[in-house]
Amino acid sequence: MKSFFASMAIVLTGAMTTIPNMASAQNRIFVGTVAGSDLDGLARRVAEVLAASDGSRWIVENRPGSGGALGFDAIKSAPADGTTLLMAPSGAMTLTPHTRGNLKYSLADVAPVSRVAGFDVAYIVSAKVPATTLKAYIDWVKQDNSRAVFATPQFGGIPHMFGIKLGRAAGVPLDNVAYRGGGSQLITDVVGGHLLAASSGVAEWLREHQAGTVRILATSGTKRAPQLPNVPTFQELGYKDLVASISYILMAPAQTPKATIDGIAARVNKGLTDAKLREALTAQGFVVDGTANPATVAADLRAEHKYWGDLVKETGFKMPN
Amino acid sequence: MDLFSNLATGFGVALSLQNLAFALGGVFIGTLIGVLPGLGPVPAIAMLLPSIYTLDPTAALIMLAGVYYGAQYGGSTTAILINLPGESSSIVTAIDGYQMARKGRAGAALAAAGLGSFFAGCVGTLVLAAFAPALAGIAFAFGPAEYAALMLLGLIGAVVLASGSVSKAVGMVLLGLLLGQINTDPLSGVERFSFGIPELTDGLGFVAVAMGLFGFGEIIGNLNRPSESREVFTRDVKNLWPTGEDFRQAMPAVLRGTALGSLLGVLPGGGAILASFVSYTLEKRVSKTPERFGHGAIEGVAGPESANNAAAQTSFIPMLTLGIPPNPVMALMIGAMVVMGITPGPKVMVENPDLFWGLIASMWIGNLMLIILNLPFIGIWVKLLTVPYRFLFPSIVCFCVIGLYTLSNNNFDIYLAGVFAIIGFLFIKLRCEAGPLLLGMVLGPMLEENLRRTLLVARGDWSVLLTRPISGTLIALSVVMLVSALLPAIRKRRDNAFRD
Amino acid sequence: MRIKSEVDFWSGVVFIVVGLAFAMGATEYRFGTSARPGPGYFPLGLGLLLAIVGIIELIGALGRERNDADRITSPIWRPMLVIVAAVLGAGFLLPRAGMLITLPLVIVLTCLATSDFKFREAFGLAAVLTLGSWLLFVVALELRIPVMPTKI
Numbered sequence: 001m002k003s004f005f006a007s008m009a010i011v012l013t014g015a016m017t018t019i020p021n022m023a024s025a026q027n028r029i030f031v032g033t034v035a036g037s038d039l040d041g042l043a044r045r046v047a048e049v050l051a052a053s054d055g056s057r058w059i060v061e062n063r064p065g066s067g068g069a070l071g072f073d074a075i076k077s078a079p080a081d082g083t084t085l086l087m088a089p090s091g092a093m094t095l096t097p098h099t100r101g102n103l104k105y106s107l108a109d110v111a112p113v114s115r116v117a118g119f120d121v122a123y124i125v126s127a128k129v130p131a132t133t134l135k136a137y138i139d140w141v142k143q144d145n146s147r148a149v150f151a152t153p154q155f156g157g158i159p160h161m162f163g164i165k166l167g168r169a170a171g172v173p174l175d176n177v178a179y180r181g182g183g184s185q186l187i188t189d190v191v192g193g194h195l196l197a198a199s200s201g202v203a204e205w206l207r208e209h210q211a212g213t214v215r216i217l218a219t220s221g222t223k224r225a226p227q228l229p230n231v232p233t234f235q236e237l238g239y240k241d242l243v244a245s246i247s248y249i250l251m252a253p254a255q256t257p258k259a260t261i262d263g264i265a266a267r268v269n270k271g272l273t274d275a276k277l278r279e280a281l282t283a284q285g286f287v288v289d290g291t292a293n294p295a296t297v298a299a300d301l302r303a304e305h306k307y308w309g310d311l312v313k314e315t316g317f318k319m320p321n
Numbered sequence: 322m323d324l325f326s327n328l329a330t331g332f333g334v335a336l337s338l339q340n341l342a343f344a345l346g347g348v349f350i351g352t353l354i355g356v357l358p359g360l361g362p363v364p365a366i367a368m369l370l371p372s373i374y375t376l377d378p379t380a381a382l383i384m385l386a387g388v389y390y391g392a393q394y395g396g397s398t399t400a401i402l403i404n405l406p407g408e409s410s411s412i413v414t415a416i417d418g419y420q421m422a423r424k425g426r427a428g429a430a431l432a433a434a435g436l437g438s439f440f441a442g443c444v445g446t447l448v449l450a451a452f453a454p455a456l457a458g459i460a461f462a463f464g465p466a467e468y469a470a471l472m473l474l475g476l477i478g479a480v481v482l483a484s485g486s487v488s489k490a491v492g493m494v495l496l497g498l499l500l501g502q503i504n505t506d507p508l509s510g511v512e513r514f515s516f517g518i519p520e521l522t523d524g525l526g527f528v529a530v531a532m533g534l535f536g537f538g539e540i541i542g543n544l545n546r547p548s549e550s551r552e553v554f555t556r557d558v559k560n561l562w563p564t565g566e567d568f569r570q571a572m573p574a575v576l577r578g579t580a581l582g583s584l585l586g587v588l589p590g591g592g593a594i595l596a597s598f599v600s601y602t603l604e605k606r607v608s609k610t611p612e613r614f615g616h617g618a619i620e621g622v623a624g625p626e627s628a629n630n631a632a633a634q635t636s637f638i639p640m641l642t643l644g645i646p647p648n649p650v651m652a653l654m655i656g657a658m659v660v661m662g663i664t665p666g667p668k669v670m671v672e673n674p675d676l677f678w679g680l681i682a683s684m685w686i687g688n689l690m691l692i693i694l695n696l697p698f699i700g701i702w703v704k705l706l707t708v709p710y711r712f713l714f715p716s717i718v719c720f721c722v723i724g725l726y727t728l729s730n731n732n733f734d735i736y737l738a739g740v741f742a743i744i745g746f747l748f749i750k751l752r753c754e755a756g757p758l759l760l761g762m763v764l765g766p767m768l769e770e771n772l773r774r775t776l777l778v779a780r781g782d783w784s785v786l787l788t789r790p791i792s793g794t795l796i797a798l799s800v801v802m803l804v805s806a807l808l809p810a811i812r813k814r815r816d817n818a819f820r821d
Numbered sequence: 822m823r824i825k826s827e828v829d830f831w832s833g834v835v836f837i838v839v840g841l842a843f844a845m846g847a848t849e850y851r852f853g854t855s856a857r858p859g860p861g862y863f864p865l866g867l868g869l870l871l872a873i874v875g876i877i878e879l880i881g882a883l884g885r886e887r888n889d890a891d892r893i894t895s896p897i898w899r900p901m902l903v904i905v906a907a908v909l910g911a912g913f914l915l916p917r918a919g920m921l922i923t924l925p926l927v928i929v930l931t932c933l934a935t936s937d938f939k940f941r942e943a944f945g946l947a948a949v950l951t952l953g954s955w956l957l958f959v960v961a962l963e964l965r966i967p968v969m970p971t972k973i
Contacts, residue, residue: 034729035367036649041656044371061965062364064729066519067505073519099510102517146780155510177777180507180770184645184652185468191645194464195778207644207664280660360962368963486829488878492836495871499843499864506860511850513860514843537904544900544934711938712946715931718904719924719950722911727964735912739905746901750893751832769863781856 032071118247203285347387355395359724445634497761538745582631836875844868
């Protein structure tokens, strides 16, 4: 018993030294995933940027669950005074509301602050596929229908919808095989040739593409991805309507005063111009943004919301309940 | 020898005083996190990352590797001491480790786990250094069909794992598989059995269920015993160190476990869990006294722990050679490497030999630090068990509740563990073992997903499972194992029938 | 026929009930075909399989002689009720009242699970554990745990 209290005492005295840190008030950024996801990592960089800009204290609070919906639950009931923010992928507001019937949040619940970073959707084939261009791939699929299968990191996500749209535009009945939120098995399955194609975010595939184990045939931006200057966009290849991106948005509760939002946006966007930070994030596959003001981001999100809404209506796609 | 000159380079890098300090620091943080129920290495590393970016890359990775090993060993410690597996790969350790602790042999169990892990870590490091590029290919030979077959083999192993009746074990595995069906079906987006509760759409959390079934269930079970037998820990704490007899029994298990773990660790997703309990199954099969298993057999601790740690070593192979992270911890480490300007992949070896070999050497040093740090701790841990149980169990409940909350900053996991505490107690009363259930719950979703992916790719042709060489072999093995597990049971039942 | 082994008999009953419940629930989801299993395929199949295993278990538990070693001893309810109440109570209180209020309540309640508990010890333990948990989890590890009651 004595040694139990003794060891307790050691822990306590060790902990005492950090108490002064607790004094200043904490601001929070909610994230709807577990710690360690790429979204979480990005949010932690934003927290650093905000803290560095004026010495305030920012921490990331993970609220994983229900495909990110619990993060929105958290921000909906948070004080709208600029002390609590949420970071989420754009698709959670622009695509998911169309596909999931039981969603309890919408674009109206949040006020965008900044588009922090993002990446395009890539169409990837295994090196075991003979085609080196998108056109050759489509022709190759048309020769044998059993080849018309593509993998996606998540059922009903932007890459999945994008693949459906590609199939319709190219006139091939592409069949989807979904994985559980991406991760390594999707990559090894495609590299190993067990699955021949995938529609997925660019970031995870850069290394494999450079190593030659997979080929990125095209990316979904209006411009080529900066890390992939030799890979054409779908638009260049004649698919005018195939434009999409996955972007990570910093948001505040909807009632937050405009001046507060603009102030935070200015601090974040200024911080994102830091060359070292940009370099680090670019190496991870992100395209750092932070250029648009809150009003523009909101308008872009509404446009994206309509884009996916139209596609969902057109295809009759619905997440089954 | 190239290998030795390379390793010499590595030790030259890793043996600096600064790096040793980082290795020790990492192992310490990791052990602390691992011992606290519910806290895992991933959030810890995610939180450490920002401050790590400023460090020298080698030092940073050494520290992260230390956290990873430390957390793993810490998880086994709680599995042995209080029947609380901190992560899925220490479920198996809890089975015999906790029984050993109850018999006053917690010290021997912890030492066996530590020494076995250290040995496996040394071998794993050598395997990593010598065969990394050759072994990397294994990961690619495994597609959906192979994974499905491997999971099937694992589940059948879970049946053999149980020490009681086979039909009950089959039932418990099936029950676990069904609990694993509470999720959002990844292939169709359907939310299954969630009853409109958003937290259930991501599936039952492993830690919450394990804490309820094993941790709380065990406390309730203990309190149901008369208080004299409850204090069994305290009465006869035997020598802290394993006896010669223990070493003789544990050594072959450690060797086999190390070999298994080194191979299975290369597979992304589930390699370490599978390694630990395939090792347990194997030990029980080859043992001349299988009836000791489940009642404190030291092989049942040493084998799986070695397998687990060897797998932890070789799971670095896909990451270092290909840049593909096999688990979330590795994904974070890759993130850290990238930020520090290193691109993981085949070129790391050539472009950053210092870093590559330094990291490999530091893994070995991390393992060494782990054993140096933890062997003296064994005494403290065992002392902790001499705390009267009436102080011990409220403390466990308190730490568990906090750990459960921090899993996702949500009280749902606390409720979940509370419900599973009732279920766990029911299982104790019905003499159903919870181990197979947990394994079913972890492996089931992977089995279903991969099987359905196989069928989608093969256009509904089930025969690919048999015609592909690796999956065919694995399925043949599963059948052999199932038959060998069922035969004695059927025979016994028939004998009983005649006797009646 | 009598129940030979109570333990096995009731295990069988649990398996049958849970298996059938899952199987029935699974009928709400698309079954698909064997070539293209839908989300309902596995839960339905596994549920029925579990029910079958339950029936086998149940039949095996029947026999003429009663096996006294396999009787289910009646549980002592107090520990289970107290522990479960403490855990569920902690789940309810923690996000609302914060850990500085929740933990002492939960720890003292937990201590009530045994009959050999003494108030003085329980309060002492509660004080030590609460302070220790706050320093360890909130101060040292900086985890996100509500400390004070939320003002609502």
